[in-house]
Amino acid sequence: MAISGELGDERSVELSGGVIRYRERGEGPAIVFVHGLLVNGDLWRKVVPRLAATHRCVTPDWPLGAHAEPMRPGADLSPVGVARLVGEFLAALDLRDVTVVANDTGGAITQILMTRWPERIGRVVLTPSDCFERFFPPPFSTLPRLLRIPGMTWLLSRVGQLHPLHRTPLVFGLVTRRAIPREIVRSYLGPMRRSAGVRHDLRRFVTGVHRRYTLAAAERLPAFDRPVLLAWASEDRLFPLALARRLAAVLPNARLVEIPDSYTFVPEDQPDRLVELIGATTAGGFAERHPTHPAGPVEDHPGGADLDGSPAVR
Template sequence: MGITTALGPARDIDLPGGRIRYHDTGSGAPVVFVHGLLVNADLWRKVVPGVAAAGYRCLAPDLPLGAHSIPVPEADLSPTGVADLIAAFLERLDLDDVTLVANDTGGAITQILLTRNRSRIGRVVFTPSDSYEDFFPPLFAPFKLLARVPGSLRPLTALLRIRPLQRLPIAFGFVTKHGLPDEIADSYLLPSRTSAAIRKDLRRFLTGVDKRYTLAAAEHFAEIDIPILLAWATEDKVFPFASAERLERAFPDATLWRIDDSYTFVPEDKPELLTKMIVEFTRLHATP
């Protein structure tokens, strides 16, 4: 969707299974931002300008996870299929030594990607994300069941037009501590509310989510020797800090940095601090 100009110009790219939209700004070594379920590239609108100003090319795709604007009816939207879509995005744009920055469901997809094809990835920044048994975490597990009921997503997305409901834990209440501007909440929720084709994409992804994907990926964490930063919210209500500590122990070259006064959507709650962490970590582990 990408409603803000902070992300840079919107462009479309054809990938196996369909076309996606992405934003591209800045120059230098590439940093690719991977969002999660029911949000889009606007999640990174307060982070991208600072990272680009520090001398990096920032690319933020709108992945087909329910807040995208271009339906992809032919795409494989299983967790492995979305991971392969990101790999194809990196290949199609010929991006190498990439810093991936992932959040929420995007973190789970990135973990899967790392175990399938990390040839173009130089380092990864995980903000609070699904992992291990929590794909989805218990709070959001009902979405998987709901998606199996024909016609169920349309009334749910219609209900979420009501602003107070958007602040409930099952919506954005437990992922952003300081709330969302109305126009950003609309950017996230309008596509699935107004497009049956987008809801079909969303349903296909939701029905494929299963912890077996993240557990299978975790079996290979010890083999992933690239630098990993875990920039985790200490107050997260969905992905507890203990999850980050578990990931730190699992990856051979992992560093855990604490972020206070934030929930899962660190790019919304603490964008300046996250920007600083991304730049410092990427410079520290730059390829000679």
């Protein structure tokens, strides 16, 4: 589980697929964070403290390989299944008009959530994320095939412990400009080393990843009319800025803001700027639709079925 006390008190909730552990801090309008593969809530440790002064910040550990408690053996850990878990989580905590903030693989999951179970979402902040054909992006696009090989998930869990590799493209070199503290890396990579159940969850999710999920979500995103901020790293090497522009073009109420001096993990590289942008979004800073859509989004250049059985967004 996330180890950062800055994220608040430890809690848990039981969902259809198993127990989700999370941390909570602050009071006010709810913000729920969705991290990506092989990280946990610690990704948001630099963001939550400032937002918690005016918001209820809820930071779960999703079952993406850095979670402490394995899911049930029969849990659906496909991309749609994990998106359903996020929707169940919002319902279990009775959160409404939620701001969902997502990164990396969590952005793909959030796009699925937006198009299948959007009823509790008030607005979305997407930092660099899998989308369209890039689920996963190169060079990680080979992972679904690799983890189908027996023993490969175990080998990955051991290779990830080698500290000299942490700044290489094999681990975190492509997603952060700066080194992640060693104790946070242990929080991310320790669970899959210690737990066969966590490795099994990781393998089930990764081997189910396919671009058909993000392409299907992209077809449905024009029906999502709530505000979406695309807080995108202009130097990202996995998810180029062109992807953010494509997303903004299909979303009816989108704003694209470029963030310099960052790679994919914007909450790690540029947390202060991200806090400012999230705060402006929750305050209704761009609630109006851009009048030129779909010709182009507002752009800043800084230096399935519903959970209750109703139809999915089309």
